[in-house]
Structure formats: C-alpha cells, structure tokens
Amino acid sequence: MDITEIVVEGDTPGISWRLPVFHFKGSAPGTPKIYIQAALHANELPGTALLHFLCQKLQQADAGGTILGDITVVPQANPIGAGQWLFGGMEGRFDLGTRTNFNRDFPLISIRDRDSLVEGLDRYRAPDRLKRQLIHMALGADLVLDLHCDDEALQYAYIDEAFWPEASDLAAALDMDAVLLSDGESSAFEEAVSFAWKYAVPGEKRTHFSDKLSVTVELRGQRDVYPDMARSDAEGLWRFLAARGIVLDDTAQLSEFTGPAAPLxxxxxxxxxxxxxxxxxxxxxxxxxxxxxxxxxxxxxxxxxxxxxxxxxxxxxxxxxxxxxxxxxxxxxxxxxxxxxxxxxxxxxxxxx
CATH class of the missing domain: 2.40.50.100 (RNA polymerase II/Efflux pump adaptor protein, barrel-sandwich hybrid domain)
Known part of the structure; x- marks a missing residue:
C-alpha cells in the first residue's frame, strides 16, 4: 500500500486542504482498475466508515499478494466541505462560498482530454481544483464507485442505463433494495465519468458498456453509521471486488439482485x-x-x-x-x-x- 497526498491550496492566504489517497498495486496486468471515493458530500459519512474497514482488508490482501487489479481509495474526498461549519452544523452538500452542490458542475470532457483536467489549475477556485483532480484520478480506472447516502433511505444506487444489467453484481454484493436507472444527463461526478467514456470519440456517443462502471452508491441514511453496518458493507464491497477479479478470494459468493430497477x-x-x-x-x-x-x-x-x-x-x-x-x-x-x-x-x- 502506498499513501499519497493531494494538497489543495485555498483561495485566501494561509489556507490549504490535504487529501490522503490510498493506492493498492495489482499484480495481474490487464485486470480492471477501480477507483472508490466517499464523502464528496462531506456530511455523508457511511461510505467513509465502510472504506475504513475495507482498507484494513485491502492491507491484509496486499501483504498476502492477493490484490490483482489496481485499487485507489479516497475515504474523505471533500476536505473543503468538511471544514465548512455554520452555527455548529456542517453544510457538507453545498459550497458555502457559491452555494454550488459539491457533486455538480464536474467538467464534461472526452476521455482523450483527461490530462487537460489538471493543466492550469491555478485558473480555478479551490473547489473546482478539487473536482478536477478527483475526476482526473477516477478516469484512470475502469470501475468508479462514488459512495454517498440519503437522508433516511434504503440501500440503493444510481446506475446509468449504459451499465445495466452488468452492474447488477454490485447491487447484489451490497444487498441493495433498489436500483434507480439514471439517464446520464447531469454534471454529477459519476455521470461526468461516464460522459468521458461515452464520448471517447467526440461527436459519437457510445450507449452501452460491459467493461466499465461509474455509479453513485447510496448507503442508506445519514445516521446509519454503525460499526457492524460499516463492516458488513465493506464485506459486500469486497465480494464485488472478488467477483470482478480485482482481488483473489474463492470463498466470496454473490447472490442475485432481486430488487426493482426503476428508471428515474x-x-x-x-x-x-x-x-x-x-x-x-x-x-x-x-x-x-x-x-x-x-x-x-x-x-x-x-x-x-x-x-x-x-x-x-x-x-x-x-x-x-x-x-x-x-x-x-x-x-x-x-x-x-x-x-x-x-x-x-x-x-x-x-x-x-
């Protein structure tokens, strides 16, 4: 395991934010690469708890040589939002400076223009620099999971119709109660990732993928942050990694997803x-x-x-x-x-x- 750090300089003197990134190197070339982040909405913490326990399993797997594909993990993707408190409460979802949703306004580009995301970063405000660096990392992977939660909710996910039904293994692994099939028509993080893949050839839209996945996972509600729940979710995500051949675990078994898959x-x-x-x-x-x-x-x-x-x-x-x-x-x-x-x-x- 290797831990790097992205430093996002503030827009006023004396302020900066540090973003730890965990890297697990795979041993099998050609195996899918996965990028997983949590707490892009900084006050949505079930995903951070999940990744805490998942990283423990990945460290053990790394020591045992059973990680086959590259894995990048960002447990708290939004240090800017995590530092924005108002009258004792964290906003988390919206940037207090602009009222822009932290999970909107991601750049919509072709994958061929990926490197342009991190060119000339000084031209952008700190939240936009953070967004551009996050999506640049994600576009280096084949599978992208953005972990969120709702207010009070079942376990569900937003999955672009372009990745369905192949993504039903993720829904089964995390024991989801429902899947909401999205249309890919927004600038949210997971849809900006899929946009880059769909328009790999500018002007030509690809409509289905069997080898890619970009998804927003909604891990129940904001208050559903408990040790047993987080460990169980980490085990579910581990099963998904095993099913996709990213980690080696012959004991990991998946059932079928039986919940509804409803278009938006x-x-x-x-x-x-x-x-x-x-x-x-x-x-x-x-x-x-x-x-x-x-x-x-x-x-x-x-x-x-x-x-x-x-x-x-x-x-x-x-x-x-x-x-x-x-x-x-x-x-x-x-x-x-x-x-x-x-x-x-x-x-x-x-x-x-």
Whole structure:
C-alpha cells in the first residue's frame, strides 16, 4: 500500500486542504482498475466508515499478494466541505462560498482530454481544483464507485442505463433494495465519468458498456453509521471486488439482485404542497398502493382546516424519506420507485439539486 497526498491550496492566504489517497498495486496486468471515493458530500459519512474497514482488508490482501487489479481509495474526498461549519452544523452538500452542490458542475470532457483536467489549475477556485483532480484520478480506472447516502433511505444506487444489467453484481454484493436507472444527463461526478467514456470519440456517443462502471452508491441514511453496518458493507464491497477479479478470494459468493430497477422517470418525487409540520404515516421499505395515505402536513396548527393529507399517486416502494419534520413548500418528502412513469414528468438529469 502506498499513501499519497493531494494538497489543495485555498483561495485566501494561509489556507490549504490535504487529501490522503490510498493506492493498492495489482499484480495481474490487464485486470480492471477501480477507483472508490466517499464523502464528496462531506456530511455523508457511511461510505467513509465502510472504506475504513475495507482498507484494513485491502492491507491484509496486499501483504498476502492477493490484490490483482489496481485499487485507489479516497475515504474523505471533500476536505473543503468538511471544514465548512455554520452555527455548529456542517453544510457538507453545498459550497458555502457559491452555494454550488459539491457533486455538480464536474467538467464534461472526452476521455482523450483527461490530462487537460489538471493543466492550469491555478485558473480555478479551490473547489473546482478539487473536482478536477478527483475526476482526473477516477478516469484512470475502469470501475468508479462514488459512495454517498440519503437522508433516511434504503440501500440503493444510481446506475446509468449504459451499465445495466452488468452492474447488477454490485447491487447484489451490497444487498441493495433498489436500483434507480439514471439517464446520464447531469454534471454529477459519476455521470461526468461516464460522459468521458461515452464520448471517447467526440461527436459519437457510445450507449452501452460491459467493461466499465461509474455509479453513485447510496448507503442508506445519514445516521446509519454503525460499526457492524460499516463492516458488513465493506464485506459486500469486497465480494464485488472478488467477483470482478480485482482481488483473489474463492470463498466470496454473490447472490442475485432481486430488487426493482426503476428508471428515474418512474420515481415519484413526493413534495410538500405547503409548508408545515409533517406527520408521516408510511416509512422507507414499505410498499404502497395508489391512493394510500403517506403523510399529513399541519399547515395551521389548531385550525379546523389546518392540515393537508398527501396520498400516493401510484403503487411503489418507498426508497427515501426526509428526516426533517418542518418542511417548506415544494420540499421533497419521499422518493417512491414505481412500475410506471410518473405523471408529473421530469427534466433530464438528477432528481434533486
């Protein structure tokens, strides 16, 4: 194992951030290379806990000579966000300087232009320099995993349709409850990686890959940071590495993924029609039928007409739910994975900002 460090100089005097990067050298040329990062949204920590335990297993494997493919691990990918606290709370998701999502606005380039990402870095602000160096590292691999989590959620992933169904082995290894099939039409990290591969020949779009993978893994909710859970997830990711031939472990076995794989058009985004106090009647992991009562929002406490009931627009599986109980108008409440496209429709790209 080799540990290097990326130093991101701040935009004001006297400030810099240090980013440790763990490298495990594979012994078998031609084996897939994998890049794994966590906490790009700095307040999403289940992935960091997972990688802590995975690195322990990889160190043992490295000593035993059973790492076949190159593995790069970045346990905390966003030291800038990790240092941005406001009134005792870490923001983590948005840069306080620009309000830009740390997982948006990654450069959309062809893989042939990879080296241009790290040329002339002084022209960019610190968060953009960090983004360019992260995606430059990722584009040196064949498989890219970006570990996130939701608010309250099942174990699920966003996987570009270009990598499906081959990526079902990852869903099985991590015992995912659902897969959301994305369209690759955003500037989020995993979609910027897949964009570079799709447009390896500029102007020509490749639509399917069996030898590549770029995915956002949602490791349940923000509070799901427990030792047994992190170890279990690390074992799951280890099984995936073994299944792809990156580590040697003949005992690692995968079952089949049996959960739903729903296109983003089939996701019902349940939003609050008005601000108020939300009372949930259903929770994550439950299947609902069309018309089922999902939540009540108390909009004017004490008034006879001071509440609103929210019902399921169609049947499906509740994949996520917010943890806040005071919501604003049009605030997201739930995601429901359904069998049919939502009547609400959506623009190409991500479900949320």
């Amino acid at each position: 058009d089939n996701i019902e985004m349940i939003r609050a029609p008005q601000s108020g106090i939300v009372l949930f009647h259903r929770t994550i992991g439950e299947r609902v039928a069309a018309g089922d009562l999902l939540a009540t929002i108390i909009t004017r406490p004490g008034m006879a007409d001071g509440s609103i009931d929210i019902h399921a627009p169609q049947a499906g599986l509740i994949v996520t739910r917010i943890s806040d109980r005071l919501v604003h108008r049009r605030g997201d409440l739930m995601k429901i994975a359904s069998d049919k496209p939502s009547a609400a429709g959506r623009k190409p790209g991500t479900l949320e900002d």
